Amino acid sequence: MRKITPIFSILVVLIFTISLSAQQKYERKSISYIDALWLASPQAKSLNVKQVDYILATIKETFEMPRFDYNPLPENLLREFIKSARQDKSLTVDEIARLMEAHLIPAIVEILQGAMPERAGELVSEAQKQSFMATKAKEIGITLEEIEKVMNSAYIYLPVMTGYEVTKSKDSDKFTIKIEGGIIWFHIDTGGDKPKVELKVANTTTSQGFGSKEFAYTSAVDNFARNLQVATRDIEEFKLGAAIDEVQGKYVTFGMGKKEGVFIDDCYWVGEYMMKGGERKFVKTGWVRVGEVGDNKRDPIARSTAWAVKKGDWAPGMMLIEHPRLNIDIAFKIIMCQMNISKGTLPLYEGDLTVKDEYDGFAPGCDISAQMNIGSLMNSGQTFFIIGGTFAFANLEFESNTLTDMKTSIPFTWGIHGGLMKKAYFGQLAFVGEAEVGALFFSVQQKFWAGEDYDYTIKNSSIGFQAGLGLEYAHSPDLNFGLRAGYRFYSVADVWDVDGSEYNPDDYTDYNFPKVDHSGLTISLYLHYTPPALPFDPIALLRGAAGE
Amino acid sequence: MKTIIKIFITGILLIFFAVDFSSAGNLPRSREAVLIESTSPAEVMVRAKGIGYWEKESSKKKDRENFLLEEAEDDARKAAVYFILYGGADPLLTTESEKSAFAKIEEEFFQIDNIRKYIVWEGTDFLSRTKREIRKDKEYELYIEKAFKINKQDIQQYLINRGVLTAKADIIQALGMPVIMVIPAVKKGENPIQTLQTNPNLSHAAKVIESFLTARRYEVVVPEQQVDISQLAAAQQSLKNIEEDYSYQLALSIGCDVYITFEVQLEDVKYGTKKAIVNVRAYETTTARLLGTETGYSPAAPSPGQVLIEQAVNDAADKVLSRVMAYWKDDLTSGIQYKIIINISPDYNEDQAEEISFIFADLLTEIAKNKKFKENIVTDQTLDYLVWCDPEKYSRSTNLYRRMKEKFSEEFTDGTLKKVNINRKLILLRIEAE
Numbered sequence: 001m002r003k004i005t006p007i008f009s010i011l012v013v014l015i016f017t018i019s020l021s022a023q024q025k026y027e028r029k030s031i032s033y034i035d036a037l038w039l040a041s042p043q044a045k046s047l048n049v050k051q052v053d054y055i056l057a058t059i060k061e062t063f064e065m066p067r068f069d070y071n072p073l074p075e076n077l078l079r080e081f082i083k084s085a086r087q088d089k090s091l092t093v094d095e096i097a098r099l100m101e102a103h104l105i106p107a108i109v110e111i112l113q114g115a116m117p118e119r120a121g122e123l124v125s126e127a128q129k130q131s132f133m134a135t136k137a138k139e140i141g142i143t144l145e146e147i148e149k150v151m152n153s154a155y156i157y158l159p160v161m162t163g164y165e166v167t168k169s170k171d172s173d174k175f176t177i178k179i180e181g182g183i184i185w186f187h188i189d190t191g192g193d194k195p196k197v198e199l200k201v202a203n204t205t206t207s208q209g210f211g212s213k214e215f216a217y218t219s220a221v222d223n224f225a226r227n228l229q230v231a232t233r234d235i236e237e238f239k240l241g242a243a244i245d246e247v248q249g250k251y252v253t254f255g256m257g258k259k260e261g262v263f264i265d266d267c268y269w270v271g272e273y274m275m276k277g278g279e280r281k282f283v284k285t286g287w288v289r290v291g292e293v294g295d296n297k298r299d300p301i302a303r304s305t306a307w308a309v310k311k312g313d314w315a316p317g318m319m320l321i322e323h324p325r326l327n328i329d330i331a332f333k334i335i336m337c338q339m340n341i342s343k344g345t346l347p348l349y350e351g352d353l354t355v356k357d358e359y360d361g362f363a364p365g366c367d368i369s370a371q372m373n374i375g376s377l378m379n380s381g382q383t384f385f386i387i388g389g390t391f392a393f394a395n396l397e398f399e400s401n402t403l404t405d406m407k408t409s410i411p412f413t414w415g416i417h418g419g420l421m422k423k424a425y426f427g428q429l430a431f432v433g434e435a436e437v438g439a440l441f442f443s444v445q446q447k448f449w450a451g452e453d454y455d456y457t458i459k460n461s462s463i464g465f466q467a468g469l470g471l472e473y474a475h476s477p478d479l480n481f482g483l484r485a486g487y488r489f490y491s492v493a494d495v496w497d498v499d500g501s502e503y504n505p506d507d508y509t510d511y512n513f514p515k516v517d518h519s520g521l522t523i524s525l526y527l528h529y530t531p532p533a534l535p536f537d538p539i540a541l542l543r544g545a546a547g548e
Numbered sequence: 549m550k551t552i553i554k555i556f557i558t559g560i561l562l563i564f565f566a567v568d569f570s571s572a573g574n575l576p577r578s579r580e581a582v583l584i585e586s587t588s589p590a591e592v593m594v595r596a597k598g599i600g601y602w603e604k605e606s607s608k609k610k611d612r613e614n615f616l617l618e619e620a621e622d623d624a625r626k627a628a629v630y631f632i633l634y635g636g637a638d639p640l641l642t643t644e645s646e647k648s649a650f651a652k653i654e655e656e657f658f659q660i661d662n663i664r665k666y667i668v669w670e671g672t673d674f675l676s677r678t679k680r681e682i683r684k685d686k687e688y689e690l691y692i693e694k695a696f697k698i699n700k701q702d703i704q705q706y707l708i709n710r711g712v713l714t715a716k717a718d719i720i721q722a723l724g725m726p727v728i729m730v731i732p733a734v735k736k737g738e739n740p741i742q743t744l745q746t747n748p749n750l751s752h753a754a755k756v757i758e759s760f761l762t763a764r765r766y767e768v769v770v771p772e773q774q775v776d777i778s779q780l781a782a783a784q785q786s787l788k789n790i791e792e793d794y795s796y797q798l799a800l801s802i803g804c805d806v807y808i809t810f811e812v813q814l815e816d817v818k819y820g821t822k823k824a825i826v827n828v829r830a831y832e833t834t835t836a837r838l839l840g841t842e843t844g845y846s847p848a849a850p851s852p853g854q855v856l857i858e859q860a861v862n863d864a865a866d867k868v869l870s871r872v873m874a875y876w877k878d879d880l881t882s883g884i885q886y887k888i889i890i891n892i893s894p895d896y897n898e899d900q901a902e903e904i905s906f907i908f909a910d911l912l913t914e915i916a917k918n919k920k921f922k923e924n925i926v927t928d929q930t931l932d933y934l935v936w937c938d939p940e941k942y943s944r945s946t947n948l949y950r951r952m953k954e955k956f957s958e959e960f961t962d963g964t965l966k967k968v969n970i971n972r973k974l975i976l977l978r979i980e981a982e
Contacts, residue, residue, distance in 0.1 A: 025673075113819065113820075116819075116850075125671075125673065125695075126671050126672060126673055126695070127584065127593065127595070127671050127673075127675075127695035130587070130593065130669050130671075130695070130697055131584070131585060131587060131593060132585055132586075132587045132588070132858070132859050132862060133847075133849065133851060133855060133859060135587065136587070136588065136858075137851065137855040137858065137859070139849075139851050139855060142849060142850060143821070143847040143848060143849040144817055144818060144819070144821045144823075144847065144848035144849065145847070147818070147819045147821060147850070148818070148819075151819065243673065243674060243677075245672070272677065272678075272679055273677060273678045273679070274678065274679045274680065274681065275678055275679070275680045275681075276681075280678055313609075313610065313612055313613040314613060315613035315614050315616070315617045316617065317617065317674040317677045317692065318613075318677070
């Protein structure tokens with residue numbers, strides 16, 4: 001394990017984003033990572049060796065993006081650097097930069113020079129390939145310009161942990177673990193006489209995990225790393241960008257692909273530079289999503305294709321600039337779901353509970369789901385794995401023949417569902433089809449006094465299948481509004497659970513138990529939001545709740 | 549009837565103005581371009597800007613971007629070719645007469661189909677691309693920048709065919725192509741031939757210049773053996789300031805029309821890269837007059853020094869050569885230039901020496917084309933003249949010598965005119981008492 005534990009004195013200074021000049025075509029950057037975690041607060045210092053190792057391994061794995069070249073630092077140099085860093089208990093970011101200059105930069109410069117022919121060769125422009133050196137002199141055409149670009153494209157990152165909080169659930173052995181921290185990016189400036197390390201940017205995030213202590217920690221760290229990866233991709237220098245090569249209807253082709261880490265469904269802004277008020281500004285005119293990824297690792301001239309969601313009047317030469325986001329949409333729906341609850345009576349401890357009138361109508365409610373884009377895994381764009389929860393109120397009254405002072409909560413249904421969803425875009429409109437399986441629970445809370453206060457929860461559950469079709473409008477790359485109609489096919493449930501005791505109608509033949517039928521039409525209005533970061537991983541949360 | 553005539557006349561006028569207006573549109577809107585490098589003796593790489601213009605009437609709104617782009621790209625192509633014609637240190641059109649001759653065909657020349665013929669390669673990347681909104685949804689401009697490789701030689705040939713430029717062939721017929729000597733520039737007192745033999749960078753640069761010139765069909769002399777310049781040196785004893793200019797003396801001794809000197813520097817830049825800087829100077833042999841000087845640079849690169857030298861030489865030589873040709877074309881109108889140095893025997897007294905100088909002044913007035921000659925030095929012992937002769941009569945220096953000898957013997961009986969050394973440009977004579 002490697003820890004740097006100086007006093008966290010000036011991290012506040014780091015929480016900013018440097019305004020960067022507008023970028024054009026992406027030029028590869030090379031990064032070095034310091035296999036050490038800066039524990040910058042007393043809470044963070046309570047992390048044990050295993051936990052630190054897990055953070056470092058996760059960050060390293062998450063940050064190994066194809067858009068970067070890597071300058072691995074020799075172990076002995078890292079050890080020297082960490083040793084020096086530990087000696088000073090009140091280390092500032094500037095001092096860390098100076099330590100990097102002393103211990104790491106000579107090695108990085110050497111690595112860069114060694115990798116020069118390959119890396120600089122990739123930066124040689126098409127005009128240079130037509131030059132004297134590349135034609136008559138049969139050289140690859142590398143000049144100082146490309147060399148300087150390579151030398152100035154080197155960055156170092158250092159993970160930092162500023163907060164660590166463990167909370168144990170009162171009524172279970174589950175834990176909620178919250179971690180805070182970020183990544184500090186340093187740039188190696190080789191423009192002067194001597195290479196200098198300067199602070200570029202610090203990205204911070206907060207992440208939580210839930211479940212067993214170990215699972216809560218690992219899920220919090222995984223989510224932490226994922227959030228920071230998106231934030232890193234959003235740094236201007238690291239954003240992928242390319243010029244449009246060709247426009248064919250709603251499709252555009254551009255010169256990036258697998259080598260840069262382009263994936264199906266990645267979103268790119270499309271726009272152009274315009275003179276406005278004497279300044280050259282990038283004006284967005286629409287956005288695209290990647291449809292086919294060119295294998296430019298195998299064929300250097302392979303192109304990727306993207307399709308327009310919002311299409312402007314586009315022409316070759318306009319720019320595509322990456323819009324990095326998590327590949328998880330959060331969908332919030334206001335729903336009306338058809339439900340039928342038949343008349344009937346349940347025998348309970350102190351008296352029967354009766355549904356006097358049949359309920360047959362649309363219960364209002366809401367649904368929250370996480371939609372993970374698995375288009376890249378399935379090699380089929382706009383394919384999502386959905387997992388979500390639903391909640392609806394049924395306007396229904398329970399009565400008791402004996403307990404006159406009984407009060408029941410408004411009955412509600414809740415459930416979980418999961419499945420697949422596919423979207424097909426036609427401009428900003430998208431047709432959506434989804435199929436899911438799920439479990440639904442009908443629940444009512446009963447309170448009464450019979451010598452003492454009683455509080456029961458009466459439940460009924462069913463499993464089933466649901467499918468739906470929707471039409472949505474992409475307002476922005478991050479926000480869709482939609483209307484959905486679906487149908488639920490759920491088993492009719494007449495087995496009830498009263499605070500853990502099962503009431504099966506087969507055991508009470510004299511009774512006609514109320515039957516709950518969730519099958520029927522569902523109508524919903526919804527919005528999807530694609531966040532740049534999430535405070536927790538929704539799937540991990542469910543897994544944690546389910547027992548992990 | 550009157551109405552019909554009015555409509556007819558109006559129609560004719562409209563057609564006339566329309567034709568006139570549209571033809572005026574062939575010239576590029578942008579005239580911005582820079583030379584990237586001379587990739588070969590025939591081709592140059594140019595970075596050119598183009599401006600596309602769109603107004604509501606130009607096309608349907610949905611076609612606006614494609615229209616703007618096509619316009620801007622065509623404009624950039626034209627600007628690249630325009631640069632070859634007029635721009636930089638080495639334009640094809642140098643004289644007023646060439647420019648006015650070209651003005652007559654420029655509309656035709658700048659038709660985009662014609663321009664495309666000279667574009668050997670065009671970049672697909674935009675080096676810059678910026679749009680300007682003049683009036684929202686009504687008027688836009690698009691500025692782009694691209695790299696082009698232009699075949700300069702083809703443009704030159706086209707202009708020769710169209711009579712805008714004087715063909716080399718015409719010059720060759722009249723004067724012959726200039727013979728150019730290539731020699732490294734050396735410090736005072738150093739021997740350039742020895743330096744050429746011992747310095748591999750200079751030797752390589754000389755070969756590149758030689759190759760560059762021969763590719764353009766110039767006659768080139770790279771003196772690799774010692775040349776006897778003692779006679780010239782002796783004859784020039786009285787000529788101050790140039791007696792130690794070995795290159796000049798060498799050029800005169802060899803008899804070239806123009807001599808080119810060059811210096812090569814290889815500099816270490818950064819990260820193990822080197823940059824070659826080559827300074828090339830062209831001189832008129834007869835007068836040592838500087839015709840042009842250019843410095844060529846290679847980009848700093850981790851390439852072998854000789855590759856960089858070649859690139860820097862290409863950069864400089866192309867520019868200097870245009871000065872040489874401009875000089876040669878200009879000289880064509882005056883005639884062939886000869887340098888005549890006459891040593892007068894010390895046996896003659898002051899009056900006789902003066903008489904000799906008068907005879908030569910008369911003689912050259914008669915021989916020189918348009919009576920154009922220049923007295924560089926006239927002393928009791930030495931006469932140094934520069935004379936321009938009609939190439940039809942005196943295409944060779946021996947013809948001129950013969951004529952001078954005949955004429956001199958008619959005018960002066962107390963001595964004879966004898967040749968010391970005669971070559972293409974230099975006639976070195978001596979007058980000896982009988």
